[in-house]
Amino acid sequence: MKKLHGTGVALVTPFKKDGKIDFEGLEKIVKRVAKNKVDYLVLLGTTAETATLKKEEKKNIIECVKNINQTKxxxxxxxxxxxxxDIIEKIKNINLDDFSAILSVSPYYNRPSQEGIYQHFKSIVNNTDARIIIYNVPKRTGSNILPDTVIRLANDFENIIGIKEASGNILQSYKIIEKKPKSFGLISGDDFITLPVILGGGDGVISVIAQGFPKEISEMVSLAKKDKVQEAFSIFYKIINMIELIYEEGNPTGIKTLLKILKICNSYVRLPLIKGTxxxxxxxxxxxxxxxLV
Incomplete structure (x- = not known):
């Protein structure tokens, strides 16, 4: 499989006032981002409030997105x-035919050592044929996957095809890019540093802000990959303040507030999150x- 390039979108889960999933809102988001040339969609990540979703709700979200997307x-x-x-069991009990890869976050709360993180991903890979993208987000998990651990996993397992790097540390991304196998993808998990990651050899972004600005982010990433640096940064500087705002009260609170204003879906979230002020x-x-905006 080719590496994932360009703009991926970390989809939110829209909710109605009664707390049920708003599938019409989800349909609007998927159609909007697809129309504006994003490259792939990420379901049931952190931005989707997955920790608060029931098993049946996750299944319904998957079916909804698949039906709208129609393999496009x-x-x-x-x-x-x-x-x-538990992760191994979940992977074994789900049909992954329509998915290019699994995005799997580094274990949170337990705070494993680097060897523990390595053994965790080794166990997953040894129990599935699915392709795995590691997700490193220390501010949520409480532990950081260091570059040497990433490179070790990348070299040891062909099915670990990349990393969503959301440590916020640009030097960490560069250290991985410097030593990683050519086939291994480095994807920015942070809207703020997408451009320097791509310009340093990264493959793109899994973006939150792209739900509000799909055309702008897709164009910015495309320009960066063509080394059109000034043009890419001109787009970035237009939306930098909005990126700050959507993270001001946390994610996905901010992006859902933006989507409400754009009349795409409501801003409701599930506890322990609260909606934007x-x-x-x-x-x-x-x-x-x-x-x-488009």
């Missing part, structure tokens, strides 16, 4: 956690009025 874009499925055996909504609205 590659799909990535989030299956991760801090119980290695009136003040955030007004700030995003005011900033949005200065943009020309």
């Amino acid at each position: 874009l590659p799909l990535i499925l989030g299956i991760g956690g801090n119980n290695t055996k 009136f003040f955030l909504e007004k700030k995003i609205e005011n900033k949005l009025n200065t943009y020309k």
